[in-house]
Amino acid sequence: MATVNSSLVAHLPLFAGLGSEDLAEVLREARSTRYPKNSAVFEQGADATSFFLLLHGHVRASKTTPTGEQIVVRYVGPGEIFGVAPAIGLQHYPATATAVDDSVVLAWPSAAWPRLVARFPQLAANTLQTVGNRLQETHTRVIEMSTQQVEQRIAHALLRLAKQSGRKLEHGVEIDFPISRQDIAQMTGTTLHTVSRILSGWEQAGLVEGGRQRIVLREPHKIFLLAEQAAGDNGSS
């Protein structure tokens, strides 16, 4: 573990409103750890011993139901907090966090949370904003699942991933971490099979370019139009 360079994280929303002295004090309680690709940061149901800030890489948060189905809750990008169970009063992590790329995280012990909040109330307010935003996003997802066709949900999911973690290429935008059709199915509430079919269709139409655990959006704008199309509307008016 090394001391984290304050300047790298000072601009993050989590630390908004904190002075550099304060920030240093907060960082002093954290340890950074490296998680290799495909390793678990924590498992669903385990004691919530820490909360985290992702410095580098990508982490997938997923939940498994009692009957064995899995769904992807979200992909966490650099600069985002995750595993905030301690802050919202949970004893156990409600989901599993897996590094999908080699990743580096900062971890604070759970016991530090009450102390930090007492000393720097801004931390609670900032975390509240983040959690509130995620609640909004999740509501959006519920709405999509209630009212949209599978094709539109996949379009939305890809656009969100591209926006959050897209890498610009000469001929499109690439999702810059490994993601399988199965993962997309678990994000959009459908099956691997349907995702595969739809992406194949899009590939033939030149909208995307696929590959194993790899997706490039060649025509983001056309995908956006697909996403906004009302169900049953074929767009040719």
Place this chain on the structure above:
Amino acid sequence: MATVNSSLVAHLPLFAGLGSEDLAEVLREARSTRYPKNSAVFEQGADATSFFLLLHGHVRASKTTPTGEQIVVRYVGPGEIFGVAPAIGLQHYPATATAVDDSVVLAWPSAAWPRLVARFPQLAANTLQTVGNRLQETHTRVIEMSTQQVEQRIAHALLRLAKQSGRKLEHGVEIDFPISRQDIAQMTGTTLHTVSRILSGWEQAGLVEGGRQRIVLREPHKIFLLAEQAAGDNGSS
């Protein structure tokens, strides 16, 4: 508007950890208002001028999509906060709040939030817990919509409503505010027609007892079994 009796709200999660002096100071900034049945507390998209605590009655939070579909985000019961947009940094309410029964709410002006949080950091921590719990609930809802059949989703929704706002009768539990099939459809991501069909089936089996905007769960345990059944499992093993 009258001064609120502190003892009535002192036990609420929102005020956990506050002394009675503190509580009085917080309450001094709020005004209570009565909203008759079917009136709107605020509309989706409107300026977020206040945040609220429900003292009495029931409020439905719903969202309308650009294409006109509506979904019910949640039902708010007495003692719960709602319309917390100001606390999570939103300028506008992301949903519409409608009193489904004659209701009484406490409202704080948005501008009071930063001041209150600075003075009583516990408020932010408490709100964070509430919002975090709602995020968990919403994730659960996403999982249900991804993995369960309509019948099971309706069963879960009714059980949740009964738990949150059930009134015990001699022969079952009644949801103690007016709720239509349409509302249930909008909570579970299905159509009014399907809800009606399923409830009719349950009524014939003696599981529930219906009526206009009224539902009594006569056999909560059997409904629970339905809810937990895996898709395709007919329960007769």
Place this chain on the structure above:
DNA sequence: GCAGAAGTTTGACCGGGCACAACGATTGCC
């Protein structure tokens, strides 16, 4: 008490997407 509105029920139809299944492609391991 009556008219209109709002909410509910039921039937017929049918299409999207899931289950099942088999094959093809890529990767990592030894």
Place this chain on the structure above:
DNA sequence: GGCAATCGTTGTGCCCGGTCAAACTTCTGC
């Protein structure tokens, strides 16, 4: 470099649940 495991593609049949349509029931206001 060969092999096994994983990941992805594609085809077929079927059923859940959505759409369309229409009648019925319960409430509300005059």
